[in-house]
Amino acid sequence: MSGFLGRGRGKVILLGEHSVVYGRPALAAGLERGVRATASSAEEDAMALTPWDVRVTPAQDDAPLGRALFAALSLYAERGAPAALDVEVGLPGGAGLGCSAAIGVAVIEALDGRYGVARTASERGAVSLAWEKVFHGSPSGVDNAVAAVGGVVRFVRGEGVTPVAFGRPLPLVVAHSGTASSTKVVVDGVRDRWTADRPKMERIFDAIAGLVDAAEKALAAGDLEALGARMNDNQRELEAMGVSTPALEALVGDAREAGALGAKLTGAGGGGCMVALAADAAAAARIEARLSTRASMTFTTTVGGSADRSDDAGDDR
Numbered sequence: 237m238s239g240f241l242g243r244g245r246g247k248v249i250l251l252g253e254h255s256v257v258y259g260r261p262a263l264a265a266g267l268e269r270g271v272r273a274t275a276s277s278a279e280e281d282a283m284a285l286t287p288w289d290v291r292v293t294p295a296q297d298d299a300p301l302g303r304a305l306f307a308a309l310s311l312y313a314e315r316g317a318p319a320a321l322d323v324e325v326g327l328p329g330g331a332g333l334g335c336s337a338a339i340g341v342a343v344i345e346a347l348d349g350r351y352g353v354a355r356t357a358s359e360r361g362a363v364s365l366a367w368e369k370v371f372h373g374s375p376s377g378v379d380n381a382v383a384a385v386g387g388v389v390r391f392v393r394g395e396g397v398t399p400v401a402f403g404r405p406l407p408l409v410v411a412h413s414g415t416a417s418s419t420k421v422v423v424d425g426v427r428d429r430w431t432a433d434r435p436k437m438e439r440i441f442d443a444i445a446g447l448v449d450a451a452e453k454a455l456a457a458g459d460l461e462a463l464g465a466r467m468n469d470n471q472r473e474l475e476a477m478g479v480s481t482p483a484l485e486a487l488v489g490d491a492r493e494a495g496a497l498g499a500k501l502t503g504a505g506g507g508g509c510m511v512a513l514a515a516d517a518a519a520a521a522r523i524e525a526r527l528s529t530r531a532s533m534t535f536t537t538t539v540g541g542s543a544d545r546s547d548d549a550g551d552d553r
């Protein structure tokens with residue numbers, strides 16, 4: 237297909253979801269799988285998404301995808317001519333894998349090409365916040381930053397991403413609990429609980445911030461056992477925060493029984509996916525085999541030995 241290409245990665249949050257909305261750090265890894273967009277010339281602005289069989293035009297008061305497209309096109313004040321966007325979505329929506337942010341980043345990269353705008357990947361991640369805000373009111377920005385930049389990063393709201401050096405590749409197994417979740421609904425629920433009992437929620441956010449710092453040191457040292465232990469600790473805090481579900485906890489328990497060094501929900505929770513850290517590729521295969529008996533979808537990905545690369549094995553079930 238001719239036109240200008242854009243790409244956005246999916247992501248897993250290794251530690252720090254939700255507390256990142258409240259200014260604490262998070263660690264996240266970009267996935268090889270994600271979204272591709274092509275922008276070409278057209279009679280009218282429109283966006284078609286496959287395999288969803290959805291086509292939208294930009295609208296300020298329409299369904300979220302139309303509003304998001306409107307927000308993206310508003311970044312190009314002088315553009316003159318319309319654009320047709322063809323978007324191939326290679327991630328499940330509502331799964332905690334950053335699907336909406338990956339679409340936004342891919343669309344904006346394609347539009348940058350079409351309208352001759354030069355941006356670095358991290359600038360693209362930052363401007364994509366306008367897109368992500370359509371889907372949930374107060375995104376921290378971690379999803380769109382990782383969708384644009386990839387690798388393993390530390391993210392702090394308002395400060396952006398710092399690549400994290402890590403000593404060994406990370407074999408990760410992702411499994412879907414079978415229920416889609418809305419990031420907006422889960423983030424709003426955390427906000428309600430924070431309003432009702434601020435000291436409790438702030439204690440949880442501070443505890444997670446300490447875990448993120450410890451996990452970053454473990455990553456740098458290549459100490460996967462210590463990293464896995466901090467992921468397990470993070471899962472306990474997420475349960476105390478009220479964002480886990482019995483289905484996610486069953487998968488977390490299965491992964492640990494099958495030898496995972498650590499396992500936790502990833503993304504907003506309330507459904508969607510969990511992520512397990514394996515010691516090596518053989519352990520990852522055993523964990524994935526176990527998870528696939530209960531999960532609606534699984535895949536294994538190795539986040540590689542440099543800070544800007546991740547490769548999916550692409551083993552969906």
Ligand code: MEV
Nearest residue numbers: 253254375376377503504
């Ligand atoms: C969603 O992938 C991560 C959350 O922390 C929300 C956000 O950071 O915007 C739950």
